[in-house]
Amino acid sequence: xxxxxxxxxxxxxxxxxxxxxxxxxxxxxxxxxxxxxxxxxxxxxxxxxxxxxxxxxxxxxxxxxxxxxxxxxxxxxxxxxxxxxxxxxxxxxxxxxxxxxxxxxxxxxxxxxxxxxxxxxxxxxxxxxxxxxxxxxxxxxxxxxxxxxxxxxxxxxxxxxxxxxxxxxxxxxxxxxxxxxxxxxxxxxxxxxxxxxxxxxxxxxxxxxxxxxxxxxxxxxxxxxxxxxxxxxxxxxxxxxxxxxxxxxxxxxxxxxxxxxxxxxxxxxxxxxxxxxxxxxxxxxxxxxxxxxxxxxxxxxxxxxxxxxxxxxxxxxxxxxxxxxxxxxxxxxxxxxxxxxxxxxxxxxxxxxxxxxxxxxxxxxxxxxxxxxxxxxxxxxxxxxxxxxxxxxxxxxxxxxxxx
Numbered sequence: 001x002x003x004x005x006x007x008x009x010x011x012x013x014x015x016x017x018x019x020x021x022x023x024x025x026x027x028x029x030x031x032x033x034x035x036x037x038x039x040x041x042x043x044x045x046x047x048x049x050x051x052x053x054x055x056x057x058x059x060x061x062x063x064x065x066x067x068x069x070x071x072x073x074x075x076x077x078x079x080x081x082x083x084x085x086x087x088x089x090x091x092x093x094x095x096x097x098x099x100x101x102x103x104x105x106x107x108x109x110x111x112x113x114x115x116x117x118x119x120x121x122x123x124x125x126x127x128x129x130x131x132x133x134x135x136x137x138x139x140x141x142x143x144x145x146x147x148x149x150x151x152x153x154x155x156x157x158x159x160x161x162x163x164x165x166x167x168x169x170x171x172x173x174x175x176x177x178x179x180x181x182x183x184x185x186x187x188x189x190x191x192x193x194x195x196x197x198x199x200x201x202x203x204x205x206x207x208x209x210x211x212x213x214x215x216x217x218x219x220x221x222x223x224x225x226x227x228x229x230x231x232x233x234x235x236x237x238x239x240x241x242x243x244x245x246x247x248x249x250x251x252x253x254x255x256x257x258x259x260x261x262x263x264x265x266x267x268x269x270x271x272x273x274x275x276x277x278x279x280x281x282x283x284x285x286x287x288x289x290x291x292x293x294x295x296x297x298x299x300x301x302x303x304x305x306x307x308x309x310x311x312x313x314x315x316x317x318x319x320x321x322x323x324x325x326x327x328x329x330x331x332x333x334x335x336x337x338x339x340x341x342x343x344x345x346x347x348x349x350x351x352x353x354x355x356x357x358x359x360x361x362x363x364x365x366x367x368x369x370x371x372x373x374x375x376x377x378x379x380x381x382x383x384x385x386x387x388x389x390x391x392x393x394x395x396x397x398x399x400x401x402x403x404x
Contacts (some may be wrong), residue, residue: 028072031094032127036086042115042135043087045106049073049119049128057117057132060295060360061142065359066106066132073102081386087302088112088134095184095230097292103184105293108134111142141187168213173395175211176238178248178349179204179221183228185291188253188284190365197226199374200249205251207378207384211391231286231348235265238342238355244398245323245391248349248355251374252281252338253366262367263338264383266327267359268320270344281361282345319356322397327360328389336388338364360387 030050037044045066047165056069075094082092090107098102116133137145181187187196204221211219220241222234228239238246254261273279302387323371324342331337338361350357363370373379 001270001294013110025253027073028075029128030074031069032128034077034081034092034094035129036084036089038133039087040136041087042133043089045089045092045130045132045134047104047106047130052119052121052128053130053215054389055117055119055130057114059114059142059146060113060293061111061146063290064108064110064112064142065290065293066104066108066112066134068104068117068130069097070102070104070130072096072100075102082278093184095186095228096226097184099225099227103228103293104130105184105291106132106134111137112173113137113142114147115352145287172216173244173398174218174220174242175247175391176241176243176244176355177208177221178234178238178246179223180248180250180285180349181228181288182223182226183292185228185288187288188251188365190253190330190371192371194371196253196365196367198252199365200250200362201226203374203380203384206380207387210384210388216395217391223402228292230289230292230367232289234349235352235355238308238357239352243352243355244354245394246350246352247387247391248347248357248359250285250359251363252361252364253302254364254367255399258364258366258368260367261338262364262370263313264331264336264363265291265338265361266331266342267322267347267350267361268324268342269317271346273345274341274343278343282347284360285348286345288346316352316354320350320358323356323394324358326393326397327358327387330386330390330393334382336363336383336386 029052032048032050034045034047037046046241053070053073058067059065060067077094082094086112088108090109092104092106094104095102098146111135112134114132115135116131118131120129120131122128148208165253181195181197182201183197185197187200189195201223205224207220209222211217218241220237220243222237223229234248235246252265267278269283273282321342326341327336328340332340347359365371365374373383
């Protein structure tokens with residue numbers, strides 16, 4: 001080491017010498033492995049971390065889940081982890097829940113109590129360890145404990161968002177793009193590992209750029225990175241922005257006939273599913289909040305939401321169908337559709353009573369040819385161009401109708 005460097009370090013004192021350590025401490029903890037131990041009398045979840053972090057663990061019911069929240073954690077776990085069943089635990093998953101917030105969700109087979117939840121400091125050659133102990137209980141005790149420790153940040157059943165004030169007639173139409181899933185919820189996944197959350201976000205970014213290029217629209221996205229947003233918050237975001245159109249973007253998966261089933265599908269909201277495939281898809285998409293460990297709305301909230309929908313959705317639903325037909329018309333001539341029929345089901349993400357809303361499944365990640373297209377930028381550009389034309393056509397009709 002040159003003498004002048006040593007002198008500089010000595011003059012700077014301890015602060016200089018500790019700077020690298022401080023920088024290292026500012027890095028997020030790394031989760032490198034996880035496992036289960038014990039039996040149905042006591043089941044332990046253990047995760048290995050690069051350093052100690054503060055955690056908050058709580059329970060959710062319907063279905064039974066343990067939620068473990070921590071500051072930013074980089075999950076570098078072995079592939080396929082989380083499918084193990086042991087004791088009370090049927091599965092677990094992990095990922096980013098919100099900016100700077102990571103989450104682990106543990107599925108539990110029945111009523112339980114969190115007996116312990118703590119993080120051990122690293123010692124000798126052992127990493128820091130997150131430990132969560134679960135013990136069985138009865139339903140009455142579980143529910144009583146749940147009420148005592150109601151979490152503050154789970155997007156629990158708050159009242160449905162109210163419609164925003166009507167925009168100025170001269171304002172640009174507001175389009176909200178909703179890339180599905182994200183963060184801890186990857187959505188569906190292809191055999192090669194391509195995730196739905198990655199595909200739809202990449203497509204939404206291209207679509208946003210194309211929509212914004214002409215200066216005709218004000219365009220927003222519910223998420224712009226790999227973070228999770230509960231379904232109800234997606235709806236609330238669209239209403240807050242005063243959206244004139246809401247497009248939820250997804251990719252499907254159909255393992256029974258992977259070589260045959262392919263192409264895009266367009267869905268609108270309905271309390272009755274148009275067919276079994278639509279019903280199954282809605283059930284899967286509505287399960288997104290459960291995957292991420294969000295408390296589901298209570299029955300009373302759903303009743304209130306349905307009343308608001310019944311009162312305000314009729315005209316909105318008609319507009320949704322008009323937009324859906326516009327997309328089908330654009331895609332049909334280019335051979336990009338799974339079916340020309342409009343499908344409908346009870347998608348929770350389409351339930352804004354005042355915003356015309358459509359769900360677009362870009363294609364099937366279970367189909368190898370569709371997967372190639374879904375990860376191809378040239379294909380995304382062409383597909384986004386078709387969707388822009390559909391949006392242009394929809395608003396052109398709206399403008400013409402408003403003139404007379």
